[in-house]
Amino acid sequence: MSNPPTEFYSAERWQNWIGRIQDEDIDPEDEDSARLLLNLQDDTAIAVAKIVAAYDDGEIDQETALEEIQDVREIVLSEVDIDDEEKLILVDGVQTSLVCVFFAAEEYVADGPAEDGTVDDYVGAAADAEAEENLDAALGYAAQAGTLIIDGEELDMSVAEELEYGLVTEWINGLDSLQSAMSDPEVVEEDE
Template sequence: MEFYSETRLQNWIKKINETRVSEEDPITLMVFDQMLEDVIIACFNILNAVRRKEIKKADALKEIEKIKNIFNKNFEFNSELKEDLFSLTRESLRAVLASFEYFLEGKFSKKDMKELIKDAIESEKKGNLDMAFDIIARAGAKVIKGEKLPELDLPEDSEIIGWIDGIDAISTTLELSRIDVSQDSEE
């Protein structure tokens, strides 16, 4: 059972290189969000396979690690902007994958979401990015569990924004799947 493959990522790389990307036209940047959403869906498919007892948690964690390794390479793009945007998306993806790992391992924080984000910002201010990343990933595990990500007011120069974008993408994907399910049940 394959949840995400090198070929799938190469298809995204090809699509990114074929897409005209412009900072002035946010619609052209959607390919990066779509790639991130595709990985999140693959991660939810892994969770669903665990819930259906098709794979064990240990195997699910190996699948998450496999996705990390697929993205942990250098890729060629036909513009510097695309390279920068891919790099930012990969940072978001790091937080997403760590969140799914924590979820599978049952590592949830007892703190509320706002407190976690505040702690992550404080850790960043103190220069402890590893701790900030860990906190954001734990917040992501709570989002996967069903908690809502609160409205956030983050400093624009914050390095944790990309990680929070990944967690927000998990939340958005969950919401969209709920909408799809409710529409399917109405039909």
């Protein structure tokens, strides 16, 4: 095995984003604010995509890949120290979207892509499970959709528009970031 990158993501990197959000006037209706939040999400999805790619390319083994994903998850899903309640809610939305990205990547590394359906099938199953308030199953189905996206299948975002807003739509938003990251894993510049 060749030498893998020493670090896919760092707590410092995450804190830089949080610091920017804390310092700026954030208005989700404003394009620049929305882009900042999306960049925060995409940046994390790119780190996850790079871990999965390194695993697929044989640069890191399964155990290392799972540990790396876990490390990024712990950084990104830890409690954020922001005083502003609205900003906290917005960052929480990004964290919620990314939950499914982590589960999908872990599932993919552990078991490979789902075999019994399409991305749309799993998204539909996730929405149905959420409607029945079975959130564990909903997350499981959304993660299965994510394994297929990692494997190269397309997520059609118009599917999300038909769903009632909830956790599944948040997760699909995260999977959309993952899909972009898988096709173009370029680092989002923090100083844009």
